Amino acid sequence: MSITHLIRPEIAGLEPYTPILPLDVLAARLGIPIERLVKLDANENPYGPSPRTTQALADLATTDGPTGRLSIAIYTDPNQTRLRTALSSYVAQPVERILCGAGADELIDLVLRLFLSPGDAVIDCPPTFGMYSFDTGVNGGQVIRVPRHADFSLNIPAIEVAAAVSRAKVLFLTSPNNPTGNLTPPDEIERLLRLPLLVVMDEAYMEFVDPNGDASVIPWVSQYENLAVLRTFSKWAGLAGMRIGYGIFPAWMIAQLWKIKQPYNLSLGAETAAIAALDDLDYLQVNVARIVEERSRLLARLSELPFLAPYPSDSNFILCRVTQGNARDLKLAMERMGVLVRYYNTPLLSDYIRISVGTPAQTDAVITALQHAIVGL
Ligand SMILES: Cc1ncc(COP(=O)(O)O)c(C=O)c1O
Structure with missing residues (x-):
């Protein structure tokens, strides 16, 4: 049948x-x-x-005891406490605002799961990273495309109109943007944060911005109720294959994300690799x-x-x-x-x-x- x-x-x-x-x-x-x-x-x-990551992974596979073979046989910490604590000093944010995923990709999906009912609109600003529209589709949402200008800067008035007409729930921004490589200026982000929707700022490549980290809006998360920032270990830390990303979220939102996160979404290898990377900055x-x-x-x-x-x-x-x-x-x-x-x-x-x-x-x-x-x- x-x-x-x-x-x-x-x-x-x-x-x-x-x-x-x-x-x-x-x-x-x-x-x-x-x-x-x-x-x-x-x-x-x-x-x-980093060498510390390689060593930590080798130790995980070959030794017994609390960080050894036995630990591979038991589930990981669903609260991701050790990694979130290490990240807290890396991004200078309270541990309570940080949540990790199997790559930033998992967090894009998780955020959309939280917001989308079938037919809900999400604003995407192509050319940009493909997973925003991919995950919007998977979650039954509707992608509203607001193309960038010829120089790949955002079309801010068009985003504002699209947000009003579609009543979009989420807007994805990427800085630096993939594949165009340009940053989003802070005044534009500030203006878009006035919209009645969640702004997800994807900073997957922020570590490559010169001078390091200055363009990040992570410090803004405590000031804006509608801003979330995503980061990853895939690029700067050389860990794309381990699948580790994290997000900085407003308090009201992270409480909801914890409810829907798969308990064991980070493997022990991923967690171990990321902690060792932060120890080898x-x-x-x-x-x-x-x-x-x-x-x-x-x-x-x-x-x-x-x-x-x-x-x-x-x-x-x-x-x-x-x-x-x-x-x-x-x-x-x-x-x-x-x-x-x-x-x-x-x-x-x-x-x-x-x-x-x-x-x-x-x-x-x-x-x-x-x-x-x-x-x-
Ligand atoms: C803008 C952007 N965000 C997120 C990702 C995915 O990151 P992760 O490997 O942590 O899933 C990529 C990967 O290419 C990317 O370009």
Whole structure:
């Protein structure tokens, strides 16, 4: 008996998510050894996790006792007390305002679960990170798109109109924005906080902003009842694979989020890795500084190429308009040389590539690959 009609109709109507290929599968397909691939397509950290994190994870797997093998056999702390306490000093916020998730991605979903009934509106400002609209769809919401201006700044009056007309419950902002790399100016955030909705400020890349941390609105959470800020360990701490994100929330909201959070959403590995990273800040901040420095060099090298128009970035990636040929062909030609970048071909980003900032050697490899790829197109 078919029961497919019992599925929630808003899910049945969604487009399937296209997962990226695992690196080993891609390496086999390209016929290039995995260690020769130059992976600059997902804004990961080329320097990886800190030594203390690596050691803490090794200890977790190999020793007995309170932090050893036995602890893998028992559930984690649903209150995330140790990690939230460590984060409290990192972000200078009371522990009561912090909640962690399996990546910032989980928290985007959790926030939407809290607010959305079927049909409720969420404002998205493309081009931006795809999970806001993805999770809005999963939660039965309606995405109201307010495209950015040509320079990727927000269209503030249009957001205000959209909020009034749609009675949106949530507005997602991203600073620095992915994939455009630009910051949202504080006066614009202040103006948007006057709207009668929740503003979620996604600061996934804030650690790469120069000078470090100054542009963050985390300190504002205690002043605005309708502001939540999301952060992640995926980028600056080199822990994308461990899935650790966190949010700073107003008191009234975090009380509700605790009710709907899966009790054991953070694995012991994730919690252990993140705590060790916060204990190794000096090491990680050196790598962040290297990435920020390399960003300038990459931008300068990209600017010399006649077929690309790169945009300045406050993040760990650089968006480029492809001014000759098309972005997809360029991406595929580079991929055949083992250099992976992301391409966009959407109405708002037609013929763009995004290149993550890697090591100096990776910058050289990506420039060489670009120069060779364009010749073949
Ligand atoms: C703007 C933005 N927010 C959130 C995320 C996801 O972070 P996490 O890996 O913690 O789920 C990303 C990842 O690319 C991102 O670009």
